[in-house]
Amino acid sequence: MWISEVMLQQTRVEAVIPYYLAWMERFPDVAALAAAPLDDVLRVWEGLGYYARARNLHRAAQVVRDRLGGELPSTAAALRDLPGVGEYTAGAVASIARGERVPAVDGNVRRVLARMFDEPDPTPSWLRERATELVDPVRPGDCNQALMELGATVCVPRTPECARCPLADDCLARRNGTVGERPRPKRRAALPEREFGVAVLVRPKKSGPELLLVRGPEDGLLGGLWQFPTEPLAGDAPRAAAARAARTFGVATRRGGRALPARVQVYSHFRGIYHPFVWTGKDGPAPGGDAVWAGPAKLERLALSAAHRAIARAALASGVQRTAGTSQG
DNA sequence: AACTCGGGGCC
């Protein structure tokens, strides 16, 4: 339940299911998760996004192992102290798994309550109070899940089906004809664009081509994931930025460099445009802690962001091996 | 309260 609730943070149920199955196969209990290398954890998580969730799960499992005797806490208050467990997740796990009478306010419940009480701008404290009053003392978990399910299936954001809503008679927004404006949507500013040059460095080997992957910072955007050397344009042309990224890792690129199709990746708060260029050569950094030469098999085992995974696929599919030694000199 | 933090499905 803990794992599924964390996976479901800002992620749709249908997207979570295959990840949940793979995760439980690989990390069947807290001990297995705590003992696993972070690289393995991120690889199983790859594609789900919000990678801090995976890092926090890993840390939390080690807290449970090292300080809590291997047992996940039972109460919402104690669960709340684990990294990655906020108000919602603590309430969901405690009420559903342990029968504690605490609310669990997710985006669905927020919308349902805002409409029930015709509240345009529900604050966290207002929501907590309303939800706490509503939780059934006998079946708190079912009650919380029922509210969430109602929001996910009937009281949906755009075209709610009030005609088949069991709470329609008690819904103030329905009575007032404001269902469509509750809760009031907050408009977000247009996403700024950020462009990057990406260096796909190929080292031809008898066993096949190898690509240089480096590890980004441990936290922040895509923390802990592997990527091709990447630098912001910063006023340069894409190809020059990619060459600069290569130099960061001691690789002097020759002129040219074969362009691959740009990859657009929309993140929460900006639109990323990645311009990959392929260079083939023999020089490059010695493999170390944060730089590896990876063939197709090794590539499968590294955790990459969606954008870099797509670039890797494109590079291999474009036949990097045939370009060996043919770059412009 | 405002930011940061992914990725994809849907309209």
Added chain:
DNA sequence: GGCCCAGAGTT
């Protein structure tokens, strides 16, 4: 092309 998703952590 914008919206939304069984939110959490940081500032």
